[in-house]
Amino acid sequence: MTESKKERIFCGKCKVELVLKKTDFQYMRFTFNHQVPVCPVCGQAYLSEELVNEKVKELEKNFEEK
Known part of the structure; x- marks a missing residue:
């Protein structure tokens, strides 16, 4: 999602608009x-x-370098 083109994305389950959040993966x-x-x-x-x-x-590139 870019700042110049902000898409509105909604949760398929809850039907509310998603908000940006720093998330760990x-x-x-x-x-x-x-x-x-x-x-x-x-x-x-x-x-x-x-x-x-x-x-x-x-x-994957980082993993291969190790």
């Missing part, structure tokens, strides 16, 4: 955090395909 023993849209009611996070692909590539 783990993948292949690596931990990182990123600000993502999260449902303020149930806590479900929305991860864009772009974010997932970018982070997975970055973390």
Whole structure:
């Protein structure tokens, strides 16, 4: 979600608009955090395909270097 083009994303379960929240993630023993849209009611996070692909590539590269 970019600042210039703010998309309104709603939780499919709760039907409320998601809010940006700094969230911790783990993948292949690596931990990182990123600000993502999260449902303020149930806590479900929305991860864009772009974010997932970018982070997975970055973390897999780090994993291979170790």
